[in-house]
Amino acid sequence: MGIGMFMFLFVTAVSIDSFGIGCVLGLKKVRITMKGIALIAMVSGGMFLLSSYFGHILINFVAPEDAEKIGASALIGIGIYFLWQFFKKDKTTTEEVEPWLHPTKVLNDPVAADVDRSGGIRGKEVWLLGAALSLDTIGAGVSGALIGIPTFHTALLITAATFLMLGGGMLSGTKLSDKAESLSILPGVLLIIIGLIKLS
DSSP, X not given: OOHHHHHHHHHHHHHTHHHHHHHHHHHTTOBOOHHHHHHHHHHHHHHHHHHHHHHHHHHTTSOHHHHHHHHHHHHXXXXXXXXXXXXXXTTSOOOOOOTTTOTHHHHHOGGGGOTXXXXXXXXXXXXXXXXXXXXXXXXXXXXXXXXXXXHHHHHHHHHHHHHHHHHHHHHHHHXXXXXXXXXXXXXXXXXXXXXXXXXX
């Protein structure tokens, strides 16, 4: 499989959650400005870029033949974690959790990013949603560097894909929200597939 297809699967895996979250926000009529969506997308791309550089530093301490195996194994581990989070979501209780201290709460309940319940995500809340959406790019960035995925171009693609998916999800909101929630299973599946291909 060519590097182009790997990049496509990789970018899809780390950004498709944005579409589902956008759909939920659209359904709940929680607004985000275009500037806010662009900032969230840049946070995701920036976090991938930063974590990828850590991955490139690690390469200096790992034998070349082992780096790809470690990266692939890490992607599989991240994918399994995503699947566990997806299936765990329906079993968790609705306890009050402070989203500023636990950004992962926003992934399970996107409306929690609207901390002040104003009907719009603005100011610091944009950074909160950006941090939540970029959580998966951190581990993926390190692993992606180890398996040889181009850093800068992938970061740009993640930024663009997150912008389009989050914005598109919000526009789709009421029509696709129920179906889009099931897309949350895709990141884990895709990362596992990429890892298995790289290990084979």
